[in-house]
Amino acid sequence: MAQKTVEFTLGRNPEMGVDGRPVMGPLAPIDLPEPDFASENMLLNIGPQHPATHGVLRLVVELDGETIVRCIPHIGYLHSSFEKLGEYRTWNQVVPLTDRMDYLAPLIYNCAYAMSVEKMMGIEVTERCKLTRVIMMELDRIFGHLLWLGTFAMDAGAFTPFLYTFEEREKIYRLHEAYTGARITTSATRVGGMMSDMPEGWARGVRDFCNGLPRTLDECVTLLNANGILLSRTLGIGAISGEDALNFGFTGANLRGSGVAYDVRKDQPYYDYETYDFQIPIGEHGDCYDRYLVRMEEMRQSLLILHQALDRLEKAGGPMDVPDPRISLPSKTDCMSDMESMIHHFKLITEGIHAPPGESYFPVEASKGELGMYVVSDGGNKPVRWRVRPPSFVNLSVLPKLMEGHLLADLIMINASIDIVLGEIDR
């Protein structure tokens, strides 16, 4: 991967070890005799509101001194049963539920849901809609990664990157607001298209953002990549082998940090991702530091995709929505002047779309990992089952394995490095 070599500036003689990692001297003499205290393990409760747990996550850990013997995560504090609610809503009414899951990258969830329903119904969306969704998804991948970068650095003790990344996130918030009218709860997609065409100059706004981001990333790299504190808190911490990571269900940057080049955009391409020119960064050691490097590089790769998609968007004209009166709303002018269109409008608003019986599982590479939307229809206007394969949920289930034998302080770092969002874990 591109960012592999790091410069080490803390030690007196910066030497590189055989594994390409800077050699670190011990911070304290390690062969001190251990005092022999008769001790018993201690039970410690962290959360559910502790700031370093990134949401209402509760961890109960069994400690031997400062070493973690066992860690039991408890989730469900945000559970609102979105999947059950979805069964009582028409196909398009489910969209607002999706962006409340991963509120750090809402557009990916909007798009993934619409894509799965379209696949089930056999709808092929227009070229312009495809490109818009690709732009939205890549934008929100950066959106999610920027928040992760800020909080990851802050958990390691560095406050400045948090301010830098939130400044960049504010720009994406404004782009969200310009398109959808909302900063977080975007609800931008509809089955067969988008809520509207993009406003004048929105694509230019995205381009400006793309041109400005590398500078901020470079500043963060300068602050973090060879930072002694970050290195000592992440190198070799929470390491997992590629085989284990796959077996435990790690996906996304966490899996790629362990050296498995699995990315849904490459392995099961959707929306012409195979025609974009981009690389999949992978790590070697599977520790917190490699996961950090992978995500940093992923943001730059997303920028590459964004530039290509914006270029294609300039050439792609045509309508945004599928020109099918059973799926897309007619224009206001048609509605007011044409009887047929008015009937279609009335039917779509009162009954919603009727999906033919069938089902579809649509995997998408979200910012946290593989996001799968599984929808089942029995021919009605509501889903029989709407299932979200939540990437953070499965990633979090690996946490007890990653924690084994590490210190309590490392718990915070490991938890920060796997990038979870509780809204989507609890759903």
Added chain:
Amino acid sequence: MAVKKSSFDSVAAGPAPSADAPDASRPATASTPAHPSVDALRGRFADAVLHHEVVGGDEHVVFVTPERSLEVLTFLKDDPGQRYDLLRDVTAVDYGGGRPLQVVYQLFSLTFRRALRMKCELPLNALEIDSAFWLWRSANWLEREVFDLFGITFRNHPDLRRILMPEDYAEGHPLRKDFPLRGRFSRAEQTRRALSQELGHYYIQQEIDMGGEPQSLPPSMKELEARPEETAAG
């Protein structure tokens, strides 16, 4: 129609299939394209593979008898010709109306870049299936979620507890079609339960065992506590 219908009736009844719709749990497919793994399964487990269909354009679904699901999953994971090394998802589907629950496994093979969906149908009076935990560790929480929300028991799962709902949740399994949207208990009862101060509400038995008996203060601290509070004047 003399019966006055409330608009909430349809909400309470939940999604119902339309009268003329074909049975959605088994859409009729005329000719299904071949899938290498399904062919291998048919050759090896001829009596276990019930049905094969293609949905959503290119997604292959294979129905397997629940008794032999673990054998089939083991074959799919370990056979050099299959190598489904990623268990993407375990979930269940309830079509309502007393029809069997479907357990759905989403498998993906990184080696062959091939996806397969396996389904097992469980009748409502025998909601039990073998756990896939010992093949893929990712099944751990996914199966716990299915157990929690659908009430399907996974045999040999090492830690089958509720995961999203509270440990002492007594209203049933929320994602089943016969579960009302607002829950079974009254709002007041739900609140009372949520605010209960039982130890078991916050800690699972494993943790209570780990922490030992709730300890009293050491003697030195007791002395300190018994002392009268020092005031600025005194």
